[in-house]
Amino acid sequence: MFKLPRPHLSISQINLWESDPSAYMKRYFLNIPDAPSPMMEFGKQFASDIEDYCKGEKREFNFPNNFLNDILLYPNVEHKLEYDFGDFKFLGYIDNASEKFEIIRDFKTGTAAWTQDRLENSLQMQAYSYVIFQQYGIIPTCFIDYYKTRIKGKSMEWTDVHETYQHTFNMQDLAKVALRIRKAAEEIAEAYELHCNEELAAIISRYVDYDNSVKSFTEKRDNYRKQIEKELQNSRYMVQVDNKVLSYSTYEKKSYIHSPELQEREEQLAAQKKQEILYGVATEETKTVTLLTVKDVK
Numbered sequence: 001m002f003k004l005p006r007p008h009l010s011i012s013q014i015n016l017w018e019s020d021p022s023a024y025m026k027r028y029f030l031n032i033p034d035a036p037s038p039m040m041e042f043g044k045q046f047a048s049d050i051e052d053y054c055k056g057e058k059r060e061f062n063f064p065n066n067f068l069n070d071i072l073l074y075p076n077v078e079h080k081l082e083y084d085f086g087d088f089k090f091l092g093y094i095d096n097a098s099e100k101f102e103i104i105r106d107f108k109t110g111t112a113a114w115t116q117d118r119l120e121n122s123l124q125m126q127a128y129s130y131v132i133f134q135q136y137g138i139i140p141t142c143f144i145d146y147y148k149t150r151i152k153g154k155s156m157e158w159t160d161v162h163e164t165y166q167h168t169f170n171m172q173d174l175a176k177v178a179l180r181i182r183k184a185a186e187e188i189a190e191a192y193e194l195h196c197n198e199e200l201a202a203i204i205s206r207y208v209d210y211d212n213s214v215k216s217f218t219e220k221r222d223n224y225r226k227q228i229e230k231e232l233q234n235s236r237y238m239v240q241v242d243n244k245v246l247s248y249s250t251y252e253k254k255s256y257i258h259s260p261e262l263q264e265r266e267e268q269l270a271a272q273k274k275q276e277i278l279y280g281v282a283t284e285e286t287k288t289v290t291l292l293t294v295k296d297v298k
Contacts, residue, residue, distance in 0.1 A: 001087055002189035003196070005029055008082070008091035011124045014184045021191070029195045032297060042149060042156040043109045047095060050107065051078045064147045064158045071145065074098045074105070083131040085178075088185045092128055097140070101132050105143040109156075114146035119165045126177040129169045141168045211294040 005028040006013070017024040026032050049061040054077045076097035083090045096105040106125065108114055119125060125142040133139050148161035194200060228248065237248040276282040 002185055003192055004088060004185065004189055005192055008089045009181070009185055009188070010091050011127055013188075014181060015123060017184050017188055021187075024188070025191065025195070029192065038151065038154060038156050039110050039149070046107065046109055046147075047078065050095070064162065065160060066162075067147075070162065074103065076101070081128060081131050083134060085182060085185070087182075088189075090127070090131065090181065092124070092131070094128055100138070101136050101140055102138060103143065104128055104132065104140045105145060108144055108146045109149050111148065111150065113148065114144050114163060114165060116165050116167070119144045119167050123177065123180070125167070126169055126173055127181060130174040130177050130181075133174055139168060139170075139174070141166055207292075208294055 013024065013028065016027065023034075027034060045062065049063065050073070052059070053061055053063075054073060074096050076094065076099070079094040079097050081090075081092040081094055094104050095107050097103065104125070119142065122142075122144070125144070129140055129142060144165045146161075146163045146165070148159045148163075149156045150159055232248050234250050235248070239246050273282070
């Protein structure tokens, strides 16, 4: 079994790991939560409203206009989807699914529009299709119902935009997504093993101590620098302190503001460079950059 920071791997974990491993480690290795966003909270409340409505609860529900008329809600609501990959377990929740899982539906909110292409590349819907195929022997038809929202002040509200997309993945898609999920699990497990290495943790702890000392002494040094600059101002000065020679001088550093025509050509060139990258015209070169930083937790 892989050693992972959570008992189950989820789509949100995989998406975060693939897009920003540092953010993933902060969230799941260090247990530092992200600040809640109005969009996320709004989407969670929408899912909760649908679930409670299907349970028959009697209360006010914040549904989009004509939601209950436009959508046929199937029996399986917030269906828990678990699958054992052998080395790790996967967990997901289907917003809505038909009785025999021939159809699965996910409700999306937010300002980022959904498209047919986005559905066909959705890791979530591919993964859910894979698990359903493994458990029930069928490949479901996937539906995305997108309800656009907008920000009003510090809260969210519905718009009149509702779009529906559907797609059925093939066996090749399912094979690829299984490999993708496993790859993410392996990479997370490898990183988490390092995180749990006590010897490495001790070395890093000493590094942080020295880094903090450097920052403290740098701050004190800079304060003395300000005092020296205040005393000497525009003078020229040189002195030997122990085996070091300190010199002080000031000079004017020139800079230039170019003509509007030249600045415009530079902006056009920068835009052309971005287009070449976007369309694959520019030649890509890769180099490894190592960053070791120490920051305060915020």
